[in-house]
Amino acid sequence: MNEDQFDALQSAAEAGIDTETLTVRTDGETYDFVVPEASYTGLSDDELHAAARRHREYVTEWYFWTEVAPEPAQRRAFIRWVEQADDQSVPERRERLQEGIRREWGQLEIQVKLAEAGRRVYQLHHIDDSDERVEDLTVHTDPHEAREIRKSDEDGRYRPLSTAPTLRRGWAFVDLTPAALVETIETFYPATIANWHREQEGELDVTHWHDAVTRQTGIYGVVETWDRGEGTDHVEWVAEACCADSQCLKRREWEYDEETPLDADGGDGTFPCREPCSLVVSAARKWTRIDAEESRTYEFELTPSEKEQLEELIDAVADGRTEEIREADFSDGANRWRARFLRAKLFEDGNLDGVPTGDGGAAEGDH
Amino acid sequence: MEQALVIAAHGSHLNPGSSEPAFAHADRIRATGLFEEVRETFWKEEPHFREGLRTVAPDEVYLVPLFISEGYFTEQVLPREFRLEGFDPADWDSDGTTADHTTLTAADVGKTVHYCGPVGTHEAMSDVIIRRAESVTGDTEVGSGVGLAVVGHGTERNENSAKAIQYHADRIRERGRFDEVQALFMDEEPEVDDVTDHFESEDVVVVPLFVADGYHTQEDIPGDMGLTEDPASGWETPTVVDGTRIWYAGAVGTEPLLAEVVLERALDAGAADSTSAARAMEGTR
Incomplete structure (x- = not known):
């Protein structure tokens, strides 16, 4: 606890402080001061100061949540969630904060540590970079720089859906304040904090x-x-x-x-x-x-293996697996040479087994 | 009372450059500190229009559409998606280019929303078009001996689209700075394909009134004008077409000065204080 925090406590006492972990009241002359493990009444200014020093972790916590943590409620609730503030007593939480608490939000890992005067400092990186040293990552401090990271995947392809599980690795946001943490998350995953909070409140x-x-x-x-x-x-x-x-x-x-x-x-x-x-x-x-198209009957001649290969091809594309199929893995139906062979054998003028599509196919309709 | 500026732009599922102007202009306005928060929202990106307002803290919001003309988006899509209760285009009392602002409540968040007309029809947009002509020619005095073509999409879905183009072409012509000023269109007469037929000047600056560079401004228009056979490989600026030097500017929306039009829209609706706003924008130049 520093003197600014004590001054803030003393002036807030006039209107009364009444939180779950700290109560301070004054009748204009003396002060009452209550924390979970102790209760004092009729304190003079000096005695209030002494009590506040003795139980300083409660004062610095009160100060953090009153003066530092960002408004509005959704952002504050998120900051509390990050350090599991609602599940632990102040001393327990502060002890864990000294070591650092990690939480996951999509593919983001948030790390929070206790800093000077009860402040928090946050770091944000990809969950798969959890064990990387910060020196080995590209370091950012401006929340809006997350825009560029969000925009393309590891292969440089545009990511139109920010919550697709394709966030690229190799970066870290460091030394973030609570407000900067919220803004960085908001940039990676827009509106997720607001909607999560609405859900928490039963108002989604x-x-x-x-x-x-x-x-x-x-x-x-x-x-x-x-x-x-x-x-x-x-x-x-x-x-x-x-x-x-x-x-x-x-x-x-x-x-x-x-x-x-x-x-x-x-x-x-x-x-x-x-x-x-x-x-x-x-x-x-x-x-x-x-x-909306009517189905119709086509007749194709396929071997059992060819039918299975078509199924494997659709599975491979649907599961985004084509890139990882080895060049010479001819046991995989979605291997490129296997697919090219199938095309060479079965396609005639672009038609499977030479069977024309007829009217109404997507290839000749609206694109 | 704390105020937020929310910019509403189209965005794209396919083209990562589409949202760049919205971010660039927002960054500049953010740097002024005039608003508690500045947020970019999109039809095709995130946060979506539907969820944009819940991401800002202030209860008073200035909502500025980063669109060129009044019509489908400003009159139907935005009011619906932002849940602007009771919006009626008639409240704007617009002739197609004169929508300024109206104040409503967003149903999902209960915030007061000052819903502004699109940037494209603001009178200050004429200055942005001229600035674009200066940028592409590298001549801050450009005008004498030069023709200016303001290019729009045309009336495909909405007649106000052409009105906005015509409005700025008329205003710039009245200033007498350029020898000739013409409104041209992609899908109606007079067409941009025949750009050289519409000008006598040896130099013609072509400024498309589009928010972002994309298929229309980077492929259609340069191809239609004959700047290049293959738009993908680019073109020279200027390019000589039928004996006329064409200075093709690309989308006007990428011009940094557009940030000031966004801000003007919010100021017109009562945001901040215009004297300090002007000073603050100076500081970002």
């Missing part, structure tokens, strides 16, 4: 699929026509395709509608997804068109 405003697509207009208005009152299979497929943890780290909380939950796994993410995002709506626009 979920917009389910049906309402979300009904709201669409313009080029996305067509998605509404996919809801033809023929069940919810199509929405199950969308959720399975787009919202699994392998694709997005938000935990899907939206369903078909209020009464109709989906079977697809919503994921185990820390922060919620409150409505179908713009990428899902955009993909759904495409699926609305291609799913």
